[in-house]
Amino acid sequence: MTVRLAGVGKRYGRGGRWILRDVALALPPGGIVRVEGANGTGKSTLLKVLAGVERADRGTVEVAGRRAYVPERFPPALPFTARDYLRQLARVRGLSAGQGRRRADHWLERFGIAGYADTPIGRLSKGTCQKVAVAQALLAEADLLLLDEAWTGLDRAARGELDAAVAERAAAGGLVVFVDHDPGRLAGLTTAGHLVKDGTLHGIPVAAAGPDGPRTAIVVRAERLPEHLPGNPGRTPLADGAVRLEVAAAHSDTLLRRLLGSVPPVHVHSVAPAEHAEGGRP
Template structure:
């Protein structure tokens, strides 16, 4: 995916929201876009999604794109499952496959009971889960998430974290915006900041492999495949697992474990100094 000399403004003669943006991204890990409110983060994601067009420059992006907007329109004339199946068909899925994927994500986000509910009657949090589900069922090459975690409960946030890791493992490119600076810690491979209409790469924070670490002993039927900080895993004789992670990622790891499904029992947490 490549942006070359991209400029965007709203209205002829209006101020430039983005100016001379240069960006090249390849699959390999999620890419974080950060910046102050109103800096142009959402505009950048809309350009990548093909929802907005650049006044200047060129945007080269995969044809298979999926997007979770910052604000999902709830006033849609569909029941939840019908809406997801409809979008699946638009994206080229056969009817049966569209329904299978719709039901999978409804179950995974814990809203299968709302499958026949009109979208306009959903709570804000449930509506946000539908917004996320419609993007994930496409299994797109480029997944764009604009504050997609906002409004989700803790368990759903954990599911979305895991889904992002799965898309990355499948070779997709994920670009996201989120207020939480620890979101997808240990998985993110690049950070770019929008400032004054231009885009600047931000060095990833260094995690000292010889610095403080956190050791957790946990019990679970199945541990999530991806965990923040990519902790080391050591099976213990009593069936528990010891996780070892740099202390900088320990808070994000704990949040992921607490939101995991099936549940994970955290037996102990201990800080370790080399």
């Protein structure tokens, strides 16, 4: 699923200024793309156009597959409990009732808010409400995930879970486009960056975890490893039945979090720099 924008322009009102002008963009699947820019330059507008929340006034927008979006401001005054809201969104996105229940419960548990599942959204704290906002997008397992300052208001553990979820979505072939005020957000995982300035896009370098950078080896034992893992680690079966996973060091923390939370359980035997790990390099 490749996203393509060609000659895209957006303004508010017939006589309003152009927020976006002649934007061209092509993004392949499996990427994590950062969008930067000063306040009011059009970052949020770009994400809304990609999400289909706003229509471009000029140009073409090609987005195939499922889209999910976390807006900069989530409306808390909704007539649902947290659990009911997530299940409702699951139905809207075409999931069966069973899938909706399982995914809603999974993300409520993963973000540590299962205890608030039956609390009306309007009575949740700002941070808990933000976790619900993020969960509603993640449960869709979308082809295109759009995050507009989604980390704002989350506690440290929840920020780590969102980092891991982004890596997992990209590892599964999804495309993630995000805006965040922290310049270090997803450093080493980001595959491309774009600066919005004067209504146009400018490519910017990102700190990528290249194939020649430091790597980490994780030796595990498991009845069954998850099919998709953050960082797309190499897998080498060892003689004793264990499996050696090798991944760019920047992905290792996210990969470990995913392994330790897997069902059925994955037993982590050792973690070491790849050149010093058991079994050597594959």
